[in-house]
Amino acid sequence: MSSQLAIFGGAPVIPKGTFQAWPLVNEVDEEYVLASLRGTNHAFGPNCVAFEKEFAAWNGNQYAITTNSGTAALHMCVAACGCSEGDEIIVTAYSWSSSATCILHHNCIPVFVDIDWETMNIDVAKIEAAITEKTKAIIVVHLHGLAVDMERVMAIAAKHGLKVIEDACQAHGAKFQGKKVGTLGHCGAFSFNQNKNLCSGEGGMFVTDDEELMKKARMLWSFGETRTPTESRDYHAYALGWMYRNNDLTAAFGRAQLTRLDLYLEWQRNNVQLLDKQLEGVPYLIRPTEPEQHEHNWYNYVLRFDLAALNQMHNASQFRDKIVAALRAEGVEAVVWQRFILPRMTVFQAKNAYGYGAPWTSPHAQLVDYALEQYPVAQRHSDTHVCLVQSLRYPNGPELTELITEAIWKVMTQVETLEELAAV
Numbered sequence: 001m002s003s004q005l006a007i008f009g010g011a012p013v014i015p016k017g018t019f020q021a022w023p024l025v026n027e028v029d030e031e032y033v034l035a036s037l038r039g040t041n042h043a044f045g046p047n048c049v050a051f052e053k054e055f056a057a058w059n060g061n062q063y064a065i066t067t068n069s070g071t072a073a074l075h076m077c078v079a080a081c082g083c084s085e086g087d088e089i090i091v092t093a094y095s096w097s098s099s100a101t102c103i104l105h106h107n108c109i110p111v112f113v114d115i116d117w118e119t120m121n122i123d124v125a126k127i128e129a130a131i132t133e134k135t136k137a138i139i140v141v142h143l144h145g146l147a148v149d150m151e152r153v154m155a156i157a158a159k160h161g162l163k164v165i166e167d168a169c170q171a172h173g174a175k176f177q178g179k180k181v182g183t184l185g186h187c188g189a190f191s192f193n194q195n196k197n198l199c200s201g202e203g204g205m206f207v208t209d210d211e212e213l214m215k216k217a218r219m220l221w222s223f224g225e226t227r228t229p230t231e232s233r234d235y236h237a238y239a240l241g242w243m244y245r246n247n248d249l250t251a252a253f254g255r256a257q258l259t260r261l262d263l264y265l266e267w268q269r270n271n272v273q274l275l276d277k278q279l280e281g282v283p284y285l286i287r288p289t290e291p292e293q294h295e296h297n298w299y300n301y302v303l304r305f306d307l308a309a310l311n312q313m314h315n316a317s318q319f320r321d322k323i324v325a326a327l328r329a330e331g332v333e334a335v336v337w338q339r340f341i342l343p344r345m346t347v348f349q350a351k352n353a354y355g356y357g358a359p360w361t362s363p364h365a366q367l368v369d370y371a372l373e374q375y376p377v378a379q380r381h382s383d384t385h386v387c388l389v390q391s392l393r394y395p396n397g398p399e400l401t402e403l404i405t406e407a408i409w410k411v412m413t414q415v416e417t418l419e420e421l422a423a424v
Helices: 027-037 046-059 070-080 098-104 150-160 211-221 248-258 261-278 313-329 346-350 376-384 398-412 415-420
Strands: 063-067 088-092 109-113 135-141 163-167 187-191 204-208 301-305 385-388
Touching (some): 027 248, 046 063, 063 070, 063 211, 070 098, 070 135, 070 163, 070 187, 070 211, 088 098, 098 109, 098 135, 098 346, 150 163, 204 211, 261 301, 261 398, 313 376, 313 415, 376 385
Parallel strands (some): 088 109, 088 135, 163 187
Antiparallel strands (some): 063 204, 187 204, 301 385
16 A cells, blocks of 8 residues: 555555445335335325334434424524514524524524534523523533533523524434434424435424424424424414425335434444544644433534644644545545534524515514624634534444545544645
């Protein structure tokens, strides 16, 4: 094996075609999906009903509503919690855009809080300072599959009379104090997008143990009606309603994948434990953590580069991109997951989601400040991270994990040579 970096002409560590695609599709998936296809109800059908019951049982919830996306489930959470125009909802400064745009969907105002460097999640110690008389809820994002410290969050919420929404879109099976995410707040949302640990192509799930929250969420989910498609509908809109229902084919695929979800999570955890141990001592590399009382699902294995030690903080994201390009040249499927902190995104800087400055110009809203210097940790993380996603998932095994390890060592022990690379 050539020691010269592949980006400079050396042989890559990992040959093309080594990775196996996610998710694995087998005869169980075909059986479920073909049975749905041969059925007579391709809208909200029997697989949707069954999927709700089976996922609720798997996660430990009283109620579950299958949706057409995790974003839809998040919006349903906002509606279920009684949030109204101009109300403020606290959310992390670093996540996928849906964690904050779901707030806009209901004419509410996002208030961002910086992240904690070690966990990459919202800095719980900074939440209380962001609460005002307009605050109605907190969205906690269990980012990359690591749960937020829900004991502290729920204590803050109880003190101030706030609802807590769990964005568990990446966190299927993750636990805090032995309990699965989605059972720790007042309601929660999961995604079943292509990248997720439970994949049905697209789709999502709203979960709660509160019957009243479930009923409010279901109204938004189905045109503002109060009766579900499995009941005798009166087709009358009683409140603001969207169309967030799932379809039978997608639910069938999700049900089939759910039968193997525990296997997938265990496999992924074993791969990560092997990789993490083998990466001990790699220069300029900051490995992710798993705090006490937490059980990570390792949706993303997130590495950060110590660019301060490399004297590259003045050029952080550009030098990070060079490292990523070198890793990819070695065959590592490394990706920069989110290049922008949420408050930097144009919709928030412009404060204009619907035109005429809405919802920030609402007479029920108060002034909020999105000055970027308030979120230095989120920005540092955004500029210095890279993710390993599907390469550590079933059925990719320890042989591939060892090759990934070798490639990372190869690049990081020669990382200074990347300075001569042109910008990528």
